[in-house]
Amino acid sequence: MTVELVLFILLALVALATALGMLFSRNAVYSALFLVLNFGTVAVFYLLLSAPFIAMAQVTVYAGAIMVLFLFVIMLLGGDQLAPSKAIPWQRPLAVTLAFLLAAEAIYLLLFRGRPAGGIQPPGEIFGSPANIGDLLFSSYLLPFEVTSVVLLVAMIGAIVLTKKEKGEPG
Amino acid sequence: MVPVTYYITLSAVLFTIGALGVLVRRNPLIIFMSVELMLNAANLAFVAFANAHGDLRGQVFVFFVIAVAAAEVAVGLALIVAIYKSRRSINVDEMSSLKG
Numbered sequence: 592m593t594v595e596l597v598l599f600i601l602l603a604l605v606a607l608a609t610a611l612g613m614l615f616s617r618n619a620v621y622s623a624l625f626l627v628l629n630f631g632t633v634a635v636f637y638l639l640l641s642a643p644f645i646a647m648a649q650v651t652v653y654a655g656a657i658m659v660l661f662l663f664v665i666m667l668l669g670g671d672q673l674a675p676s677k678a679i680p681w682q683r684p685l686a687v688t689l690a691f692l693l694a695a696e697a698i699y700l701l702l703f704r705g706r707p708a709g710g711i712q713p714p715g716e717i718f719g720s721p722a723n724i725g726d727l728l729f730s731s732y733l734l735p736f737e738v739t740s741v742v743l744l745v746a747m748i749g750a751i752v753l754t755k756k757e758k759g760e761p762g
Numbered sequence: 763m764v765p766v767t768y769y770i771t772l773s774a775v776l777f778t779i780g781a782l783g784v785l786v787r788r789n790p791l792i793i794f795m796s797v798e799l800m801l802n803a804a805n806l807a808f809v810a811f812a813n814a815h816g817d818l819r820g821q822v823f824v825f826f827v828i829a830v831a832a833a834e835v836a837v838g839l840a841l842i843v844a845i846y847k848s849r850r851s852i853n854v855d856e857m858s859s860l861k862g
Binding site: 593596599606607610611613622629630639641642644648652656657660661667682686687689693698702710711712713719723735742743747749750751753754 | 770778780785786791792798814816828829852
């Protein structure tokens with residue numbers, strides 16, 4: 592067993608445990624914190640996959656900005672005090688069954704039908720560096736890059752319009 | 763050397779956990795987080811394949827996915843706050859006012 596394999600297994604266990612913790616926490620704040628840990632673990636995976644730029648973007652955008660936004664909204668709404676509602680009784684077992692089916696299908700396809708795509712290259716100096724990604728972004732993918740900035744602007748305006756107080760609305 | 767299949771399997775399992783979260787949880791915030799988990803699993807698959815094929819475009823696509831996810835979260839959370847302001851509740855079972 593190589594060091595990389597041991598590292599992969601340890602990190603995979605952490606990722607799975609935090610994902611399940613996110614799923615099963617009763618308190619929404621704990622869920623958010625588990626998810627931050629999960630995103631951090633995935634960022635380490637990105638480093639192992641020689642994607643340092645994506646790893647840092649993951650930490651700043653996902654684990655930083657997005658999850659802070661989540662925590663703010665959770666604390667604003669007090670999302671942990673949801674009364675248990677009248678859910679359809681057979682919904683939960685059905686959902687679990689379907690999820691297991693999905694996982695089984697995906698893993699079956701991967702292990703028995705997929706073409707073997709070889710192994711992971713160890714982290715290199717050049718591949719996936721910010722300079723290389725920037726090169727691609729500003730040459731072949733310039734239009735999508737600019738469209739992304741418009742998408743972010745529209746999202747920002749949308750969020751402000753959706754949450755701003757109406758005229759004469761109390762509170 | 764870790765086979766790329768391991769990474770894709772992990773990505774599939776994380777995606778399934780996210781899908782399960784969307785199906786079983788009633789809190790829209792948790793459902794949102796599960797969607798983020800699914801996006802993240804897809805990103806992991808992208809980066810793993812980018813590495814295995816030596817093609818940087820997979821990573822570029824992940825960059826776009828992250829940007830769109832940020833926009834989606836901003837609008838989605840704003841929607842949840844707006845719904846809470848008008849209904850005083852964020853239970854997804856009660857969000858049926860658009861039903862004809």
